[in-house]
Amino acid sequence: MPGIEMRDLTKIELLAVPTYTPAEAARxxxxxxxxxxxxxxxxxxxxxxxxxxxxNPPELSFINLLECHALKxxxxxxxxxxxxxxxxxxxxxxxxxxxxxxxxxxxxxxxxDLFYRETAESAPVNLSKGGQLALKEIxxxxxxxxxxxxxxxxxxxxxxxxxxxxxxxxxxxxxxxAAGRSVIDGTGISTAVxxxxxxxxxxxxxxxxxxxxxxxxxxxxxxxxxxxxxxxx
Numbered sequence: 001m002p003g004i005e006m007r008d009l010t011k012i013e014l015l016a017v018p019t020y021t022p023a024e025a026a027r028x029x030x031x032x033x034x035x036x037x038x039x040x041x042x043x044x045x046x047x048x049x050x051x052x053x054x055x056n057p058p059e060l061s062f063i064n065l066l067e068c069h070a071l072k073x074x075x076x077x078x079x080x081x082x083x084x085x086x087x088x089x090x091x092x093x094x095x096x097x098x099x100x101x102x103x104x105x106x107x108x109x110x111x112x113d114l115f116y117r118e119t120a121e122s123a124p125v126n127l128s129k130g131g132q133l134a135l136k137e138i139x140x141x142x143x144x145x146x147x148x149x150x151x152x153x154x155x156x157x158x159x160x161x162x163x164x165x166x167x168x169x170x171x172x173x174x175x176x177x178a179a180g181r182s183v184i185d186g187t188g189i190s191t192a193v194x195x196x197x198x199x200x201x202x203x204x205x206x207x208x209x210x211x212x213x214x215x216x217x218x219x220x221x222x223x224x225x226x227x228x229x230x231x232x233x
């Protein structure tokens with residue numbers, strides 16, 4: 001944001017700061033670049049599904065990154081067709097006036113349609129069918145990787161090895177730490193720095209001792225950067 005010091009921004013404002021290029025976001029999310037561009041820029045007669053923080057040049061905010069993470073869940077993990085996703089989002093915006101519907105913790109899917117649960121006790125509304133009520137069991141793996149706390153801190157735990165339950169939450173990203181770049185969770189230790197030192201033949205055991213972290217955390221940082229760089233190749 002030109003003319004604004006990052007330290008002067010609130011936590012909520014930091015979530016919306018343009019931070020990631022489309023290429024960076026595609027690598028972080030492990031999705032094809034063309035797929036990501038379809039989500040954020042649209043294609044011919046189809047509007048973009050996500051409103052970018054900056055369009056010239058195109059850059060994603062942390063919120064945009066998480067929205068793409070949720071889109072990956074819906075289209076890749078759950079295999080929803082894009083027309084179902086698009087119809088559900090349009091219905092959600094009209095019914096509930098939600099700025100970022102993909103990040104609403106009441107937004108759900110059963111792998112067939114999209115749902116919105118107004119309260120914990122209420123029945124979910126089927127958004128893909130124009131708002132009809134439907135009772136379904138909801139299982140959502142991807143949004144477990146997005147964690148919010150009472151102070152407004154939002155963390156994203158990218159999948160390092162595979163998109164599956166039980167994947168460790170060791171590597172995290174948040175705009176409040178390291179300008180949204182990946183770190184060892186609970187610290188400001190850059191995974192890129194750890195990986196570069198490992199590439200320089202420094203011993204992971206020695207790095208763990210120097211940083212006061214476990215060897216598992218050091219190896220996870222190396223593993224993440226290795227996968228990230230391999231995707232960028």
